[in-house]
Amino acid sequence: MKKIILLLFLTTCFVSFAQNKQLLYGFNEIPQSLLLNPGAQVSNDWYIGIPFLSHTHVSFGMTGVSVFDIFADDGIDFNDKLQRTIYAMKDTDYFALNQQFDLFSGGFAFGKSFIKDKYLSFGMYQETNAFIYFPKDYAILAYEGNHNNLDRLFDLSDLNISAELLTVFHLGYNKKVNTKFTYGVRGKIYTSILDIKSINNRGIFVTLEGDNNFLKHDFVLDLEVQTAGLKSFLDDENSELGKDMKKLVSSAFFGGNLGLGVDLGFSYKLTEQWTLDASVQDIGFISYTKDLEHFNLDGNLSYEGINPLFQETEEGQTAEEYWDAIATDFEDLFEIDTTYSKYTTARPIKFNAALQYAFGKKNSEDCNCLLAQEAYQNRAGAHLFFMRRPKRPQAAISAFYYRRLFSGLGIKASYTLDSYSYTNLGLALSANIRNINFYIAGDNLLKYQNVAKAQSVSLQLGFNYIFKSNEE
Amino acid sequence: MAKFKLKYFFLFCAIGVLLSACVSDLDFTQGEDFAISPTLDASLIYFEETASSFIDEAGAEQIMVRDSVNMEIFNDSFTVDNLIKAAFLFKVSNSINRGFQAQIDFLDETDGLQHRFTLSIAASPTNEEILVEHLETFENESLLALKRSVQIVITVSLMPSSDGSIINENTPGILTFKSKATFYLLIDTST
Numbered sequence: 001m002k003k004i005i006l007l008l009f010l011t012t013c014f015v016s017f018a019q020n021k022q023l024l025y026g027f028n029e030i031p032q033s034l035l036l037n038p039g040a041q042v043s044n045d046w047y048i049g050i051p052f053l054s055h056t057h058v059s060f061g062m063t064g065v066s067v068f069d070i071f072a073d074d075g076i077d078f079n080d081k082l083q084r085t086i087y088a089m090k091d092t093d094y095f096a097l098n099q100q101f102d103l104f105s106g107g108f109a110f111g112k113s114f115i116k117d118k119y120l121s122f123g124m125y126q127e128t129n130a131f132i133y134f135p136k137d138y139a140i141l142a143y144e145g146n147h148n149n150l151d152r153l154f155d156l157s158d159l160n161i162s163a164e165l166l167t168v169f170h171l172g173y174n175k176k177v178n179t180k181f182t183y184g185v186r187g188k189i190y191t192s193i194l195d196i197k198s199i200n201n202r203g204i205f206v207t208l209e210g211d212n213n214f215l216k217h218d219f220v221l222d223l224e225v226q227t228a229g230l231k232s233f234l235d236d237e238n239s240e241l242g243k244d245m246k247k248l249v250s251s252a253f254f255g256g257n258l259g260l261g262v263d264l265g266f267s268y269k270l271t272e273q274w275t276l277d278a279s280v281q282d283i284g285f286i287s288y289t290k291d292l293e294h295f296n297l298d299g300n301l302s303y304e305g306i307n308p309l310f311q312e313t314e315e316g317q318t319a320e321e322y323w324d325a326i327a328t329d330f331e332d333l334f335e336i337d338t339t340y341s342k343y344t345t346a347r348p349i350k351f352n353a354a355l356q357y358a359f360g361k362k363n364s365e366d367c368n369c370l371l372a373q374e375a376y377q378n379r380a381g382a383h384l385f386f387m388r389r390p391k392r393p394q395a396a397i398s399a400f401y402y403r404r405l406f407s408g409l410g411i412k413a414s415y416t417l418d419s420y421s422y423t424n425l426g427l428a429l430s431a432n433i434r435n436i437n438f439y440i441a442g443d444n445l446l447k448y449q450n451v452a453k454a455q456s457v458s459l460q461l462g463f464n465y466i467f468k469s470n471e472e
Numbered sequence: 473m474a475k476f477k478l479k480y481f482f483l484f485c486a487i488g489v490l491l492s493a494c495v496s497d498l499d500f501t502q503g504e505d506f507a508i509s510p511t512l513d514a515s516l517i518y519f520e521e522t523a524s525s526f527i528d529e530a531g532a533e534q535i536m537v538r539d540s541v542n543m544e545i546f547n548d549s550f551t552v553d554n555l556i557k558a559a560f561l562f563k564v565s566n567s568i569n570r571g572f573q574a575q576i577d578f579l580d581e582t583d584g585l586q587h588r589f590t591l592s593i594a595a596s597p598t599n600e601e602i603l604v605e606h607l608e609t610f611e612n613e614s615l616l617a618l619k620r621s622v623q624i625v626i627t628v629s630l631m632p633s634s635d636g637s638i639i640n641e642n643t644p645g646i647l648t649f650k651s652k653a654t655f656y657l658l659i660d661t662s663t
Binding site: 067068070071072073074077078079082141142143144145146147148150207210212213214215216217303304305306307308309310 | 497498499500502503505506507508510511512513514515516517518519520521525537538539540541561563626628650651652654655657
């Protein structure tokens with residue numbers, strides 16, 4: 001019980017996240033940038049992601065709190081810090097986590113003519129998302145109790161949690177129409193392994209001065225938790241870890257709840273040096289039809305206490321019936337209804353757009369007409385990111401600068417403004433050593449001296465085997 | 473060749489920057505000190521009765537009213553582990569010209585008496601409201617007794633009148649009884 005309470009406290013204190021990949025977006029030397037914009041300009045002839053190593057992405061973000069605020073080794077009493085944090089946080093503060101892991105990926109160019117103008121890419125990745133708003137009123141109730149909170153309405157809608165684990169199989173088509181315009185589309189099959197949502201909660205708890213007794217407790221409860229994939233994990237018959245793993249693997253490969261989605265994107269060269277590109281990701285849905293459990297807690301009760309001695313007996317009610325009635329009231333109030341209704345949810349749509357300017361031609365190099373942009377050593381521009389969220393959309397804007405240092409070694413720096421911070425500097429690097437491509441991108445570099453102080457950190461890295469016929 | 477070396481130099485520098493992140497000055501063992509101390513209030517027993525409630529069906533005085541309340545929550549492991557103090561507040565007001573006594577007994581699973589206290593309220597010859605408040609605090613020994621209890625028995629007794637009068641349908645006055653419990657919890661991870 002104590003552990004549960006502690007866990008509840010900690011999870012509610014540390015939840016946040018950013019799916020913005022401003023460094024990877026537009027970094028066309030990295031094959032995985034095609035996942036962010038299927039219409040990006042492709043700069044290789046074919047590639048194979050090194051299995052399990054081609055893309056790892058972890059990002060988390062939180063508002064209102066950092067790990068350092070609570071766990072700093074600063075001699076201040078832990079509970080004082082915890083209390084300070086809880087009181088400073090708002091119910092719109094959140095914690096978010098996004099993690100992606102490539103199982104396999106690859107791509108190749110094809111076309112009838114000598115100049116291959118089409119590109120097919122494919123792969124499968126696993127993704128975890130969690131998004132939790134800080135349940136402020138629950139925390140205050142757990143922290144203080146109702147004793148000093150007479151007349152205070154505890155808002156039960158503060159509980160807002162969603163978490164999911166899924167795999168995505170994808171196939172993308174990229175078409176270079178002419179030297180100016182490239183578009184692409186990517187189809188996705190989502191396989192949800194686990195989905196837990198508790199986002200439509202309503203209700204209050206309040207303690208008022210009573211009419212017949214000192215106090216009156218009013219409960220208005222309308223709480224729900226929707227789960228898919230959880231039931232079979234919690235089944236008693238299936239308590240062995242090995243069986244759970246087996247189930248996990250089988251549901252990861254199209255065995256879970258399925259969904260479909262599409263990404264769209266393009267890039268357009270306005271002039272030789274100006275390029276505009278944009279993409280929309282995850283226009284799609286998952287239909288949850290199996291392994292479902294929907295818990296619902298629905299009830300109202302106004303309770304002043306009990307009158308065992310002089311029961312206001314309704315006709316013919318015996319003492320025993322009086323007791324039964326009170327017990328039933330509370331049982332009804334806290335009774336959890338379990339249903340198994342199917343549901344469908346839209347994927348969180350993400351939007352990326354960037355406008356960039358290439359400059360600084362390398363004199364010694366001739367213009368390569370196929371990859372004219374590569375003739376320029378520098379690219380600078382602005383990037384915009386939007387994502388749909390339950391309470392309000394998440395937005396970020398970045399300024400970036402790309403520099404090709406040597407053939408096969410490019411770096412990109414970004415400065416991002418979002419709801420987590422105004423001081424987010426990022427750095428990405430892509431290196432080709434023979435045919436092996438390695439890339440790494442990290443966010444919030446100023447916080448790297450102590451990541452614990454960071455409210456948002458994002459890291460991506462991976463290895464690919466790349467083949468380019470037009471390599472110098 | 474110099475260019476080639478420079479390339480690797482840059483590569484390692486950049487990777488160095490990205491991987492040099494460190495998490496310092498943190499002490500997660502502090503989590504073991506986690507403690508919260510909420511204080512909860514809960515309504516208990518109440519009634520408001522006229523004098524005529526103390527007459528039985530035959531018209532005679534009912535000198536004692538008794539009932540029991542099951543309170544298994546005191547015995548619950550969460551309560552046993554985390555309750556550090558409890559206080560029961562009672563407020564009785566009487567405007568009936570008869571004295572009353574309320575006896576509150578805490579019984580364990582074998583109906584053994586764990587704790588008892590009594591409230592007395594005097595008669596009100598002028599039918600003015602007489603108020604009595606009683607705060608029963610459970611700490612140390614009495615707290616342990618409370619945690620062994622699973623049942624509360626309340627007995628309200630009608631005291632004999634000083635002038636020999638007997639309550640009838642027309643006897644004026646009201647007896648009211650209000651109560652609440654305050655539970656002081658300390659939930660920590662150290663125990």
